[in-house]
Amino acid sequence: MLDTVGEWLAPWLSGITTLAAIRKVDLFEALRSRLNWSQQQQLDQLAPLRTKVPSGSNVSIDYTDCDQPVLAVKLQELFGLQRSPAIAGGRVALTVHLLSPARRPLQVTRDLASFWINTYPEVKKELKGRYPKHPWPDDPLVAVAQRGLKKRPK
Numbered sequence: 001m002l003d004t005v006g007e008w009l010a011p012w013l014s015g016i017t018t019l020a021a022i023r024k025v026d027l028f029e030a031l032r033s034r035l036n037w038s039q040q041q042q043l044d045q046l047a048p049l050r051t052k053v054p055s056g057s058n059v060s061i062d063y064t065d066c067d068q069p070v071l072a073v074k075l076q077e078l079f080g081l082q083r084s085p086a087i088a089g090g091r092v093a094l095t096v097h098l099l100s101p102a103r104r105p106l107q108v109t110r111d112l113a114s115f116w117i118n119t120y121p122e123v124k125k126e127l128k129g130r131y132p133k134h135p136w137p138d139d140p141l142v143a144v145a146q147r148g149l150k151k152r153p154k
Contacts (some may be wrong), residue, residue: 001031008034046088054080054145061087061094068110072097075106075123076135079143084112098123101131116140 001008012030016022032040047069050058055077062070071085071094084093098107098115106123109115120140128136137143 048087051085051087051094053077053085055147056145057147068095070095070097072099072105074099074101074103074147076101077145077147078112079135079137079140079145081145082113082141084110100127101134 009030012025013022016025032043035043047063048061050060051071052058053071053073057073057077059071059073059077062072064070069087069092073096075098078096078098084096086093093110095108095110096112096115097105098109100106106127107115107119109119124136133149135143135146
């Protein structure tokens with residue numbers, strides 16, 4: 001890529017005259033434009049930019065560390081999910097950063113099943129009092145995932 005940088009990056013630098021403008025260049029799109037349509041579709045399938053979680057949210061995947069892509073999501077949005085989400089046709093488990101309702105890191109895992117069984121009960125004990133308006137089910141594997149607060153009784 002370095003040998004041909006002038007070839008693939010030059011069109012994206014046209015008209016840029018400041019360092020601030022260079023920082024706004026979308027290198028992902030510059031590189032993606034080198035792929036044909038079929039390759040772009042394959043890239044989107046194997047390494048998506050976002051993934052849908054049980055709550056219905058489409059959450060961004062962070063590829064900063066390409067060896068361990070990260071999905072940072074609130075714990076309540078994953079209720080009912082038995083295994084860690086994966087990419088690359090299911091071959092690469094995402095590193096899941098489980099967040100509190102305040103979006104603070106609670107736990108990092110690549111084994112969601114183990115988290116639900118071994119760690120969740122302690123996390124629940126610790127945070128249920130701090131976040132009483134959020135759901136903390138006894139069995140997170142059968143609970144319904146949700147984005148926000150507990151549903152109010154009608």
